[in-house]
Amino acid sequence: MNIDNLSLDQMMGEEIELIPLMNEEDEKRNKKQPIPEILPILSLKNTVLFPSVVIPITAGRNQSIKLLEDAYKENRIVGVVTQKNSKIDIPEPKDIHKIGTVAKILKMLKMPDGNTTVILQGIKRFQWTEMLQTDPYFKASIIPVEEKKPGAKNKEYQATIESVKDMALRIVDVNPALPTEASMAINNIESSSFLINFVCSNLNLTIKEKQTLLEFDNLKDRATEILRLMGIELQKLELKNNIQSKVRQDLDQQQREYFLHQQMKTIQEELGGVSSETEIEDMRQRAKSKIWNEETKQHFDKEINRMMRLNPQMPEHSIQRNYLEFMLDLPWNEFTKDDFDLKKAQKILDRDHFGLEDIKERIIEYLAVLKLKGDMKSPIICLYGPPGVGKTSLGKSVAESLGRKYIRMSLGGLHDESEIRGHRKTYIGAMPGRILQSIKKAGSSNPVFILDEIDKMGSSNHGDPSSAMLEVLDPEQNFAFYDNYLEQGFDLSKVFFIATANNIADIPMPLRDRMEMVNIAGYTIEEKVEIAYKFLLPKQLKEHGLKKNDISLTKKELEFLVETYTRESGVRNLEQQIAKLVRSIAKKVAMEEVFESKLNSEYIREVLGPGRINDKYENNEVPGVVTGLAWTRVGGDILFIESILSKGKGNLTITGNLGNVMKESARIALEYIKAHAQELGIKEETFDNYNIHIHVPEGATPKDGPSAGITMLTSIVSSFTQRKVKANLAMTGEITLRGKVLGVGGIKEKILAAKRANIKEIILSEENRKDIAEIKAEYIKGLKFHYVTEMMDVLKIALLKQKVKGAKTL
Ligand SMILES: Nc1ncnc2c1ncn2[C@@H]1O[C@H](COP(=O)(O)OP(=O)(O)OP(=O)(O)O)[C@@H](O)[C@H]1O
Numbered sequence: 001m002n003i004d005n006l007s008l009d010q011m012m013g014e015e016i017e018l019i020p021l022m023n024e025e026d027e028k029r030n031k032k033q034p035i036p037e038i039l040p041i042l043s044l045k046n047t048v049l050f051p052s053v054v055i056p057i058t059a060g061r062n063q064s065i066k067l068l069e070d071a072y073k074e075n076r077i078v079g080v081v082t083q084k085n086s087k088i089d090i091p092e093p094k095d096i097h098k099i100g101t102v103a104k105i106l107k108m109l110k111m112p113d114g115n116t117t118v119i120l121q122g123i124k125r126f127q128w129t130e131m132l133q134t135d136p137y138f139k140a141s142i143i144p145v146e147e148k149k150p151g152a153k154n155k156e157y158q159a160t161i162e163s164v165k166d167m168a169l170r171i172v173d174v175n176p177a178l179p180t181e182a183s184m185a186i187n188n189i190e191s192s193s194f195l196i197n198f199v200c201s202n203l204n205l206t207i208k209e210k211q212t213l214l215e216f217d218n219l220k221d222r223a224t225e226i227l228r229l230m231g232i233e234l235q236k237l238e239l240k241n242n243i244q245s246k247v248r249q250d251l252d253q254q255q256r257e258y259f260l261h262q263q264m265k266t267i268q269e270e271l272g273g274v275s276s277e278t279e280i281e282d283m284r285q286r287a288k289s290k291i292w293n294e295e296t297k298q299h300f301d302k303e304i305n306r307m308m309r310l311n312p313q314m315p316e317h318s319i320q321r322n323y324l325e326f327m328l329d330l331p332w333n334e335f336t337k338d339d340f341d342l343k344k345a346q347k348i349l350d351r352d353h354f355g356l357e358d359i360k361e362r363i364i365e366y367l368a369v370l371k372l373k374g375d376m377k378s379p380i381i382c383l384y385g386p387p388g389v390g391k392t393s394l395g396k397s398v399a400e401s402l403g404r405k406y407i408r409m410s411l412g413g414l415h416d417e418s419e420i421r422g423h424r425k426t427y428i429g430a431m432p433g434r435i436l437q438s439i440k441k442a443g444s445s446n447p448v449f450i451l452d453e454i455d456k457m458g459s460s461n462h463g464d465p466s467s468a469m470l471e472v473l474d475p476e477q478n479f480a481f482y483d484n485y486l487e488q489g490f491d492l493s494k495v496f497f498i499a500t501a502n503n504i505a506d507i508p509m510p511l512r513d514r515m516e517m518v519n520i521a522g523y524t525i526e527e528k529v530e531i532a533y534k535f536l537l538p539k540q541l542k543e544h545g546l547k548k549n550d551i552s553l554t555k556k557e558l559e560f561l562v563e564t565y566t567r568e569s570g571v572r573n574l575e576q577q578i579a580k581l582v583r584s585i586a587k588k589v590a591m592e593e594v595f596e597s598k599l600n601s602e603y604i605r606e607v608l609g610p611g612r613i614n615d616k617y618e619n620n621e622v623p624g625v626v627t628g629l630a631w632t633r634v635g636g637d638i639l640f641i642e643s644i645l646s647k648g649k650g651n652l653t654i655t656g657n658l659g660n661v662m663k664e665s666a667r668i669a670l671e672y673i674k675a676h677a678q679e680l681g682i683k684e685e686t687f688d689n690y691n692i693h694i695h696v697p698e699g700a701t702p703k704d705g706p707s708a709g710i711t712m713l714t715s716i717v718s719s720f721t722q723r724k725v726k727a728n729l730a731m732t733g734e735i736t737l738r739g740k741v742l743g744v745g746g747i748k749e750k751i752l753a754a755k756r757a758n759i760k761e762i763i764l765s766e767e768n769r770k771d772i773a774e775i776k777a778e779y780i781k782g783l784k785f786h787y788v789t790e791m792m793d794v795l796k797i798a799l800l801k802q803k804v805k806g807a808k809t810l
Pocket residue numbers: 352353354355356385386387388389390391392393394452500501502531535536570571572575
């Protein structure tokens with residue numbers, strides 16, 4: 001047996017007329033309807049019928065069908081109650097509620113499936129008192145139960161009714177399952193009790209809740225309760241709607257993105273480009289051949305998965321792609337095989353460089369240790385010396401002889417630590433550090449890596465690059481060099497670093513401690529001529545596409561070239577001058593002009609211009625002019641110190657763009673001379689009657705340092721005594737007020753410069769004797785050294801008894 005609600009469709013079937021809504025009149029009529037004292041009782045499983053409400057019912061149980069048929073034939077009045085438990089098929093009197101609603105059968109239809117459908121309208125509530133019959137259906141004696149309805153003037157009740165109406169309309173509004181016509185129906189309801197019962201009947205409530213509502217005797221209480229239940233329902237509906245719309249939005253967004261991605265992929269493929277998926281797949285394939293440790297592998301997987309999640313149109317996508325490309329491009333644990341044939345190495349070094357025997361030997365020793373020990377733990381070599389002496393090119397030869405890749409990185413002007421270590425990749429425009437960029441370029445993890453101009457590295461508020469360099473150069477740390485961009489340690493321990501510098505004093509101390517310093521001082525004129533003859537000229541001829549006998553330059557012409565057109569310790573400028581000459585001939589060859597392949601000094605002058613006469617020792621005819629030796633970043637040089645007396649009040653003037661230390665030397669010298677005037681044969685009043693002016697040409701070049709001390713001393717004494725300075729003499733040394741001569745630096749370069757300038761004798765501090773001992777005999781051939789400790793000794797050697805021609809009497 002089965003009693004169910006009729007669906008809306010069925011209700012709208014042809015044979016059912018639409019039941020007009022209840023108005024006050026209908027209600028009154030209903031109330032007056034006589035109710036018999038004994039009624040057939042129809043039990044419903046899932047429905048509670050409220051007074052005045054019209055509902056369709058389908059009866060499936062035989063008893064119910066019989067009941068309805070009998071009642072329909074009689075007065076069409078039945079008592080409708082709800083079962084306490086809807087699961088019971090054949091209920092007994094104890095299984096049904098006591099309170100129900102008397103109903104009128106408005107219509108009865110026989111359905112094709114054998115069921116009977118009736119349209120019932122609730123009339124008023126009742127309570128059954130005694131069950132008189134249970135077979136074939138329930139029949140019981142009943143008493144009507146009146147409802148208490150507050151009057152029209154009860155404001156609270158009216159307000160509650162208004163709220164019920166508003167709330168009902170809102171529920172219709174937010175519940176997508178309800179047709180919008182429902183709000184029209186609600187608006188048309190005039191009777192307050194019908195409104196309450198209509199809402200009770202149609203609201204989505206449990207049967208138990210509906211039965212409780214039905215059992216409220218006071219309509220106001222029923223209204224209040226329904227209001228509460230509607231509030232809950234409304235909240236539930238709104239929550240559900242919110243969730244649904246959010247889910248829908250998320251889905252819409254995802255679908256949209258998926259759709260757009262697909263479109264983009266197709267467009268990219270049409271244009272012949274590579275889609276992001278293909279790119280990622282390529283990268284995964286490339287990663288398979290990489291020699292990575294577990295940690296790096298995991299890192300790569302994590303990062304590539306991240307890339308997959310990124311939208312290819314977003315800038316993050318290309319940042320991520322660049323990062324992964326960089327990881328893949330780096331030569332992780334990829335090495336070139338070393339060639340440890342040291343004889344061959346020696347040959348290559350000799351083939352490319354003239355002289356430099358000590359340095360070459362040191363390099364071969366280094367390679368020997370590398371061959372035997374197999375690691376690079378020995379300190380890094382730093383070649384230092386003036387520009388153009390072959391520091392960088394030596395590194396290149398080392399790379400060739402070992403069969404390693406060669407890279408050079410200039411550290412000059414580097415101020416920022418991140419240039420070495422890179423920027424964290426979260427920054428826009430972030431890049432890896434230059435060390436790893438160079439390694440990537442080299443394509444192997446063990447190249448010969450020249451760190452050029454390590455002394456020119458500065459520091460700024462962006463951090464000190466030298467601290468990052470410490471990690472690079474320290475064999476204990478560089479097996480896991482951390483680059484901020486890569487976010488991984490990279491092994492630099494197999495890299496053969498060679499650093500170069502011009503001035504070791506400018507290399508930060510901690511860096512200097514980690515390197516083995518090897519000095520390349522510079523070349524003598526003879527050596528330069530040899531280098532030009534054997535290396536630079538053939539190299540330039542080759543570079544300009546000329547044949548060997550297109551140009552012939554004898555050593556004599558080369559010497560002229562060196563002396564007239566270059567002023568340097570190295571050979572870079574010389575190489576440039578040779579290149580100019582070679583170019584001039586190349587032009588003639590190309591234009592098929594007739595030319596003389598043997599280049600003489602006239603031709604050189606024609607191409608290179610008048611040239612400049614190098615500073616050479618001049619003469620000793622003028623008092624107060626003494627030759628000093630200076631050290632500059634470009635090597636050694638000679639310099640003249642001049643002093644002159646003029647009538648005055650004993651003032652000292654110093655010119656020539658001198659630094660403080662040099663000015664102090666002048667003052668020390670003068671005070672020393674004043675203190676020892678008698679010994680030196682100078683009248684004391686001379687100091688008060690004459691001004692002395694000391695000048696060091698060339699004024700445009702800044703000069704500083706203490707090494708001109710003895711030169712200034714000699715110059716001032718020569719001016720005050722008008723004594724001649726020994727011919728072809730030069731000197732260098734620091735002075736003290738006590739009269740001592742201290743040692744100075746840059747001796748090798750100074751000696752070379754002195755030789756070039758035609759100096760024959762040199763005064764040095766005793767402390768510098770050891771430096772001279774280190775210089776090869778051929779460099780100092782023809783030079784005479786005087787080692788002194790006292791300033792008086794300098795004067796004894798430097799000043800002749802003889803006065804200059806036309807000497808003044810002071
Ligand atoms: N002893 C030498 N034999 C042959 N060629 C040399 C020698 N010394 C230098 N050269 C040549 O001189 C040129 C300049 O040398 P290189 O660039 O190595 O100088 P550098 O000392 O590294 O200078 P910088 O300090 O400016 O870097 C190169 O072409 C190099 O081959």
